[in-house]
Amino acid sequence: MTSHLRSSMAAMAAVLLVSTTAVAAERGITIDTSDGPRHALVMTAGRTPQPTVIVLHGALGSGAGTARTTGFAEAAAAHGFAAVFPDGINRKWNDGRDGRSGGPDDIGFIRALVRQLVADGTADSRRIYLAGISNGGMMSFTLACKAPELFAGIGTVIANMPEGIEPCAARPLPVVMINGTADPMVPYRGGEVGLRGGRGRVWSADRTAEFFARRDGCGARQAVALPHRDLASDTSVTQLSWRDCQVIGGVSLYRVEGGGHALPGRRPLAPRLLGPSNFDIDAAEVILRAFDLARTL
Template identity: 30%
Template sequence: MKKPLKFSFILSISLLFFCCQFRDKLGTQPIFRYEKTISVDGLNRTFTLNLPPNYYENSNLPLVIALHGGGGSGEQCEKDYNLTEKANAENFAIVYPDGVQSDGLLRLRTWNAGTCCDYALEKNIDDVHFISVMIDEILKNYKINPKKVYATGMSNGAILSYKLACEIPNKITAIAAVSGPMSLKDECKSTKPIPILHLHSVLDQKVPVNGGTGIAGNTFPAVTAGLNTWSKLNECKTLAKVIKDDSKYKLTQWLDCKNNAIITYYLTKDGGHSWPGAVKVRAAADEPSTVIKANDLIFDFFKQF
């Protein structure tokens, strides 16, 4: 009776070793990057998810939603703003969703962010619903903390981040908007305080900081109009306090807000309609600000909440 048991034990160990060797040859390195397609409102919507190096050793990790500008894409957003490298260093997951492509010659991607922009607005694409479904999909399949989901974006993507905070505040912890103000058709009716970080250049002519006509003939509200709205929604007791104002930038904060949902606003004196601290990637693009680094400010801000 002992020999069959001994033989079975040796056989089991051998098979286990063989399977491990075979698995290694096939390649079972952990996967940190996923390209996904989901169906939302009858449309195939796409996004790319990047997981940080410590993902498989941890749980309840934070997630950043990075929203490209009008005419951009998730791939462009990742490449131009170097966000994945920063997210990996900070142990954040980061996702790059794509706006819908227009049916025009250039097939440009935009977001319906309220009163902007172009094809997505004209076709009344429900991008808030798309992002909401995407969040649910990621929370269901990956080890993400639902209380640490943040949104950031450039221009049209920044405007959408404000709309997300207004319409699905239960799924968004904080937002960081770059070169795009809140621009809604209707009143913002957020049901909870949301911390806001806004970065803009006084030299931005594509989306003027004080409002008015900008890129593609679109009309934008002033940045401070949206921030003042949020100061009321966040029940801030200290309104528009200038912390610093020098030759580099003006820093304004709304403090003593409910649930510590502070509002921080950097207005740079250099740069333009661009991502601060990034490199100029196209000849026709505005020069990025060099006095602040968006990635550092954004992730430091998110880590507070």
């Protein structure tokens, strides 16, 4: 048996293990907003109110598709979280890159969604977390800046802080980032978004993480190379952590060396175009585990 086959079987076994956790209930909800009715898929496991993670899909994605394919639904259930998957208008989020104005009021929508989740008894208002992928990750940073009182922590995958978002009123909170150094869509070192640019600009991953580390009052950064399990892959993961912070969990940046615009732990959609994925970590599990451990001092 080849090392690639062994590692692939191990990854599948891990996914199957998490997937056996029962999701007690699944329902759709509709929120009336200034942009018309907005929708979200809600999954709960066990008694409510629960700690809750709101997961924002990437551009051209959907809430239901993200629930099916990213592992966040299973990871949330395994850790006793409710998981909520809202839909962006026209399958994207208005994250405010380059200070752009106009467009859907996605900040207002997420505020209203949080109010509804608390009012209907789904969410524990003290433990509402935000996760986002790509465009959804950039929207997560925008929400951390513009609606900081709503969330107890954020996690992002293949996303950096949008340029032009200042002033940012982010408060101390645990932050988990997962970024590929060879991402052709959202450049690790910052700059123009998109394969050919032209989709606004973002900060670098390092600058984004360091911004939150300062907000969290963190000390020095440390770097640890994580175990390389998928020997058939040229990618690997270095965890950069800022410790001695005002919040338990602090800030972590999982730097996927050679990783592309892909969700670690999941098959890449178009590896020749967007670059490879990595199977040393599972992005959803890394983020939910951090949220489960996080407690604000």
